[in-house]
Amino acid sequence: MLDFEVFTAAFRHVFSDFVSLKELTSESIDVLPEKYQSVTARIDLSGDARATLWLNVGHPGVVIAMKKLNIPNADEDRMFMDTVGELLNIIVGSAQRNTPCRYDFSLPRCYKGEAYPLRFAENARTEARRFIFEEFETILILEQA
Secondary structure: OOOHHHHHHHHHHHHHHOOOOOOOEEEEEOOOOOOEEEEEEEEEEEEOOOEEEEEEEOHHHHHHHHHHOOOOOOOOHHHHHHHHHHHHHHHHHHHHOOOOOOEEEOOOEEEEEEEEOOOOOOOOEEEEEEEEOOOOEEEEEEEEO
């Protein structure tokens, strides 16, 4: 099993060092939301462990990240999804350097919209944390069989 705290530490590192933001507060989420907003990216992990890592980012956070990562600011859905996918890719890579567990990871897949559901495996174990920033919030979810 992967240690969720390695991913939350990587999340904090990426948002602090790459996006220049520190969360105001965070909380563990025992019951996942039924619907998600703005942009969500997912990456599948395979190897020593099999899991899926999800990152949901509110619209203001995506715009801030685009500026900090020098991604052209366009109102195109593709640019928003590319930004969140790249954030998740950096988080997964950073986490891998800080765990003895070896895994490969897929390219990110992204979803954008308002009030859309995410589908998790029926018997999967999920751990989630909501990070609250001044103008937006994000949710990081680790899904493991």
